[in-house]
Amino acid sequence: MRRIVFGRVAVAALAGVVACALQASGQTDGEAVPIFGIKIPPGYREWGLISVAHEEGKLNDLRAILGNDVAIKAARKGTLPYPDGSIVARLAWNYDPLAESEKAFGSPQSFMAGPPKNGVQFMIKDSTKYAATGGWGFAQFDDGKPAGEAVHNACFACHAIVKERGFVFNRYAP
Numbered sequence: 001m002r003r004i005v006f007g008r009v010a011v012a013a014l015a016g017v018v019a020c021a022l023q024a025s026g027q028t029d030g031e032a033v034p035i036f037g038i039k040i041p042p043g044y045r046e047w048g049l050i051s052v053a054h055e056e057g058k059l060n061d062l063r064a065i066l067g068n069d070v071a072i073k074a075a076r077k078g079t080l081p082y083p084d085g086s087i088v089a090r091l092a093w094n095y096d097p098l099a100e101s102e103k104a105f106g107s108p109q110s111f112m113a114g115p116p117k118n119g120v121q122f123m124i125k126d127s128t129k130y131a132a133t134g135g136w137g138f139a140q141f142d143d144g145k146p147a148g149e150a151v152h153n154a155c156f157a158c159h160a161i162v163k164e165r166g167f168v169f170n171r172y173a174p
Helices: 007-022 069-077 097-106 151-167
Strands: 048-055 061-067 088-099 111-125 138-143
Touching: 007 151, 048 088, 061 069, 061 111, 069 111, 088 097, 088 138
Parallel strands: none
Antiparallel strands: 048 061, 061 088, 088 111, 111 138
């Protein structure tokens, strides 16, 4: 098991990757995801950074969790549940060892975001519209196109594990 420690420089570098990498391939007037009817929110790549994460196991990726203004305000204040109007985005990448780091330290030490993976995911808070799923609508887009119904049927079951946190896994990283 590899352990990755994120210092301020690594978080800043990943935030830069979020801001610059992977131009959005989907249009906001594109197809909506099954079940929840969500489309790609305009300008989501300009949103604020809530958290950075390293996912192990089968996913094994680096993640950036972004939020619109409503979600960022709630995350910074620790407001749970998130208020209606909050939108959270998850971007993920493979991670690659930085060759210069290996030369400097004699083994892989630093890792950078590599190719994107697992599409882009969104959670949209609307307590009335999505009452059956804890007030959240879920969406995943792969190459700008909505993922299938089976993907969206699995979202809430996973997030139900963190009901006491308003169905949100990540915490604000100041």
